Amino acid sequence: MGQVDIKDRVTIAQFNKLRQSMEEKQDRLTQDLQNIMTEIRKHRPPHDGATNHSGDREDSDGRR
Numbered sequence: 001m002g003q004v005d006i007k008d009r010v011t012i013a014q015f016n017k018l019r020q021s022m023e024e025k026q027d028r029l030t031q032d033l034q035n036i037m038t039e040i041r042k043h044r045p046p047h048d049g050a051t052n053h054s055g056d057r058e059d060s061d062g063r064r
Helices: 012-043
Strands: none
Touching: none
16 A cells, blocks of 8 residues: 555544534535525415415314
């Protein structure tokens, strides 16, 4: 095997910084996706038979 040059090594601090950066980007992407899904739900018409009311109400035939 070839030897690794000391300049090519990654320190724990560098690794942790990179990992934190990646986690922050993932968090932003997740939040952006949630925001987009919320906007889609606001503008999407309800499905046939669905209502805009939330909660645990029963239908006329007794289903929830």
